[in-house]
Amino acid sequence: MKFVDEVNIRIAAGKGGNGCLSFRREKFIAKGGPDGGDGGDGGSVYFLASETTNTLVDFRIAKIHQAENGSQGSGKNMTGKSGSDLEIIVPVGTTISDLDTKEEIGDLKEVGERIKVAQGGEGGLGNTRFKSSVNRAPRKITKGDEGESRNLKLELKLIADVGLLGMPNAGKSSLIRSMSSAKPKVADYPFTTLYPNLGVVSVGMLQSFVMADIPGLIEGAAEGSGLGIQFLKHLQRTKILLHIIDIFPSDLSMNPEKAFQDIESELMKFSENLSKKTRWLILNKIDLLPSSDVDDHCNRIIENIGWKGPIYKISAISGEGCNELGNALMEKIEKNEID
Ligand SMILES: Nc1nc2c(ncn2[C@@H]2O[C@H](COP(=O)(O)OP(=O)(O)OP(=O)(O)O)[C@@H](O)[C@H]2O)c(=O)[nH]1
Ligand SMILES: [Mg+2]
Known part of the structure; x- marks a missing residue:
């Protein structure tokens, strides 16, 4: 019976920012050491159950939901800004499953229930992190990790008013x-x-x-x-x-x-x-x-x-x-x- 509202969407967490390759450059200081900061973490994706909505119709239009990427690290050991998390608001009673693995991820039964569905990528390391007694001028950095992404099925058993x-x-x-x-x-x-x-x-x-x-x-x-x-x-x-x-x-x-x-x-x-x-x-x-x-x-x-x-x-x-x-x-x- 058509008492179920159902929609498939794609969600993606943010990518971590890359670590920065940089050396101190200051007047009167020759060969300043490495000062590349780490990348910021990518934002994660959450679902939040709310009473402000009672349908999944909005998801028929917006099918892809992406959290913000982390920013790249910068010189002077500055860590990049973390990407904001994405909080997707769904009606109470929504169940979430992974379309590809069929795994049931969550069943949001109460107002305010919140679950994480995709972890943001970790930020990469800046070259400062690779400084050691044998390598005072490392040129190594790591890139930020990709954020998790998934195809999800949202289902809502509607109760008529x-x-x-x-x-x-x-x-x-x-x-x-x-x-x-x-x-x-x-x-x-x-x-x-x-x-x-x-x-x-x-x-x-x-x-x-x-x-x-x-x-x-x-x-x-x-x-x-x-x-x-x-x-x-x-x-x-x-x-x-x-x-x-x-x-x-x-x-x-x-x-x-x-x-x-x-x-x-x-x-x-x-x-x-x-x-x-x-x-x-x-x-x-x-x-x-x-x-x-x-x-x-x-x-x-x-x-x-x-x-x-x-x-x-x-x-x-x-x-x-x-x-x-x-x-x-x-x-x-x-x-x-x-x-
Ligand atoms: N003129 C007029 N005709 C209407 C109105 N509302 C429904 N009808 C007509 O009445 C007939 C029945 O309408 P439905 O909406 O199918 O009625 P229903 O109550 O759902 O009927 P069942 O599904 O058989 O139980 C159709 O021919 C409609 O066009 C109205 O406000 N004015
Ligand atoms: Mg009828």
Whole structure:
């Protein structure tokens, strides 16, 4: 199941700077001794688990990550500057393995966990180091070591923050297409979605949450009708459920009120716990009605089903109301005020 975000990258630690070949040159001092300093060490590469990100999408663009090289040593016994370490920030829950050896390198489970994945090269030795009683003017230096480099696979088992519930054709996949970069199939027949899909919804430049689209439910799902309720288990760790209703079903045997009741009762049959989760009502396909009729039509549905919780009126196709919904979800998730 596509609940894993996965990416391959290459990382390289910095090379050590070369040692320096130099002799003291000062006025009135003939034949000053060697004074070539050592090279600086190359920077190492670390991974740091952080809660500031929850996806690996950025790594799809930047594939090569390199720590800084150490600088060369210089005269007057000056050691070269060490290269800065590179700290790569990944979401908590990322596992790292070596693509070539298949070795598992790390599993970053907690915020702040940090592991080194490539050691920077040691700086080379300057010629001062080779001075001895028999060789007062050594011309020998060593070069800096290469830094380690590796091909890595990063994997993240995503946990969805928001789950979508609804009848087939309610527009769940259309909503995730509209709000995230995930592109599940959308079609005007029931059970288009056969497996859960996850989408990462970006809000502004920095924030995001994960939304899960599961196959539609129908009356009798708990007894195995349609695709059954097996996929509801994927919604158990979500923080909010969105119950998506088609306000104007083309199937005349269905009406929004019945659709709502059917899903609610299947949810209850599946798990009392899940049915107690925070649930928002999403009235979808408002583009199908003239805008002057939308409120009346929606209010009637809300009244008929006796809904008391939050309500959003949207069109997954035109995008109307979707930004507002995204912002509200983000705020709710951020505040962590979820029961
Ligand atoms: N006019 C209109 N049509 C919509 C809207 N959202 C979805 N649709 C249409 O409704 C049909 C079903 O949409 P999907 O997104 O596939 O529905 P789903 O809930 O994922 O359905 P399943 O995967 O079968 O459970 C498609 O023909 C969509 O184009 C909307 O906001 N307005
Ligand atoms: Mg679908």
